[in-house]
Ligand code: SF4
Ligand code: SF4
Ligand code: SF4
């Protein structure tokens with residue numbers, strides 16, 4: 001039998017070991033979070049998830065407090081909301097949260113919370129400009145804007161506990177706190193392997209993608225699920241598409257097999273398709289060795305007639321082909337069908353072994 | 355793979371052999387690392403100290419190409435010390451007697467000489483492996499890219515069957531496929547001996563079935579040529595026309611000089627691609643194709659999962675979907691094919707003709723895809739093959755296998771072993787990653803990775819340009835001194851044309867699969883000054 005606790009006055013079941021956050025969610029009550037990262041050990045860093053627990057001396061972090069039988073939890077009291085709001089106000093003053101100029105505008109948890117708490121002006125003095133670490137974007141893919149970092153630590157958890165790349169950690173102390181690489185060097189001179197998972201989990205605009213900058217707001221892009229074109233893992237991606245162009249790639253959360261993860265190629269090597277070097281017309285080699293442009297009809301007629309001629313003179317086995325291990329199944333199917341059923345040979349292979 | 359990626363994180367014992375997963379399959383590697391941090395035992399068998407070794411309980415740095423000797427010897431210990439799974443072997447396999455006899459020829463002391471791994475380490479490896487069940491074995495091209503690639507694969511299977519590890523979640527024999535759809539291209543019958551779904555072309559019933567479906571009187575019954583034979587036959591005039599779809603053979607195949615000579619010899623070379631490549635230079639006709647995300651379709655991943663690929667942007671200029679191009683050629687040769695989208699091809703042809711994929715239809719692929727076999731539309735796919743040791747074809751066959759050395763081993767003139775592979779930031783010949791802005795900034799050139807010991811012997815400094823030579827060619831490349839590479843080994847990739855490892859590699863092949871021995875040839879390093 002499952003045990004119960006009292007959630008906002010209602011008896012609610014939970015499983016032993018479950019944190020208040022999850023038990024409440026199962027009971028239909030959402031508690032806001034900032035630092036909590038599913039699949040990583042909760043750190044209790046941001047206190048946005050605070051709730052009242054009867055008998056406790058202070059508010060408790062729902063993400064890291066286990067439920068006990070009979071525990072009385074209140075998630076929506078005046079006290080709770082006041083504490084959360086003040087928390088948000090502190091965070092807003094901890095850097096420069098000018099949404100207008102932020103790439104994360106529209107998908108920022110801090111922005112959402114500020115909106116929810118109807119915050120219209122800063123309550124605390126903003127951190128001094130000179131105390132904010134300068135933005136670091138020496139590398140080709142990731143912008144680290146420390147003026148927006150709320151030190152929630154999700155990036156550190158993603159890098160260490162999820163991807164296990166161990167490139168970044170919490171550095172320095174107190175007002176000087178900063179997320180750092182080993183030796184506090186730029187990403188491209190560190191252990192970072194550019195999986196971009198830290199960007200994916202950053203709840204605000206502190207970590208953003210360089211290539212996506214200015215190309216589309218989250219509400220303007222269409223999200224299309226697809227499969228990564230590189231290795232054989234088959235990671236599931238979401239293509240963020242605006243005006244028929246991919247502006248960014250993220251992982252499909254919770255999907256098999258990658259469970260929200262991607263590597264550098266899956267996340268950042270998508271835009272080769274827009275290279276000006278793409279072949280965009282059939283080409284036929286001329287006598288002088290140079291290629292000239294041709295129509296589809298001309299090129300395909302040439303291929304078909306050449307094949308027919310070779311079949312007539314040397315037999316179908318004088319034609320051979322290799323299919324592509326990068327392209328879709330349906331293309332390989334068609335090619336082997338062309339060779340077997342039309343040309344009449346089994347001389348069809350691909351680089352099956354690499 | 356017999357098993358699924360979802361098993362990686364849950365596995366309790368993991369044996370990674372010949373796979374530099376953190377670079378070649380980075381996301382799969384994250385699950386292995388997660389498992390190791392969570393307490394799973396990880397054993398890495400690899401000549402190089404790959405990044406996964408940081409997480410391993412044991413690293414077994416065997417000599418390049420000695421895998422069979424090592425595995426035979428591990429099995430020798432398992433049998434001698436009674437550590438293998440007798441019940442499983444009795445109930446689920448055949449051939450134990452012959453296997454036993456063979457592996458008794460490989461006591462650890464003998465294997466130590468071949469592999470360079472001490473007899474004690476071999477014993478420790480065997481005992482450790484036998485201590486947790488099931489153990490999950492993963493391999494990549496370090497196993498297959500040898501003249502004995504098939505033997506290496508069978509050895510992995512022998513080991514896992516002897517340990518009773520095949521047919522269970524978090525067990526099995528798991529090749530991580532290199533390319534996104536190499537599994538699918540095999541499944542679709544882009545192989546000289548099988549139709550889609552691995553139905554053999556020399557089987558009359560299969561031929562009759564496909565002939566009927568494809569509306570032709572008959573189909574060829576003789577298995578065709580594999581790629582290396584095709585290329586060889588171009589030079590002999592036995593193959594006149596060669597149709598290369600999406601492969602950059604001039605960089606990917608061993609011994610580039612020879613490959614280019616083959617391509618040059620084609621009377622008629624058709625290249626269908628998305629970019630001009632080193633290979634298209636030899637073409638007579640180049641057909642521009644639509645790329646990933648420019649048409650709908652499916653890829654099949656290493657775990658046999660058929661995943662959807664969707665359209666996001668339009669192809670440039672007149673580039674067309676590949677399936678359309680093939681259909682148009684067929685039409686001009688007198689065959690009217692009806693399917694006119696990838697979805698129609700899959701739903702009306704592939705899934706109808708390949709019994710293992712009969713249950714897979716596009717409408718079922720909206721979410722996470724389906725792992726074949728999925729024989730009917732109610733079937734939700736197969737995460738683990740050979741469930742509980744019940745092999746699809748009856749009993750699992752244990753095969754006695756002998757070790758053979760690589761075709762070319764170091765000698766006085768070429769004293770070093772060259773082994774090749776890929777690196778994290780680039781993919782194959784860079785036709786794609788090289789044109790994705792930013793990637794070249796992370797890795798802009800090839801290096802020859804060597805040990806500090808060899809660097810010292812050669813008087814080569816880290817970062818110095820050197821000449822790497824083999825019997826087939828030479829490249830000028832920057833030396834990179836790294837603790838990842840053991841003494842006697844040079845490691846290079848094939849991402850960059852100028853310093854491509856394939857100017858050096860040896861065009862010798864596994865006799866069955868014709869996989870080239872990319873992982874071993876003999877080279878020398880000379881200083882430039
Ligand atoms: S990109 Fe990946 S490796 Fe680099 S810091 Fe972020 S999570 Fe870590
Ligand atoms: S960079 Fe983002 S994820 Fe990392 S600590 Fe700062 S706000 Fe949190
Ligand atoms: S994202 Fe990386 S690991 Fe995943 S399929 Fe693509 S290349 Fe492979």
Ligand code: FES
Nearest residue numbers: 035044046047063
């Ligand atoms: S989400 Fe609970 S403390 Fe941050």
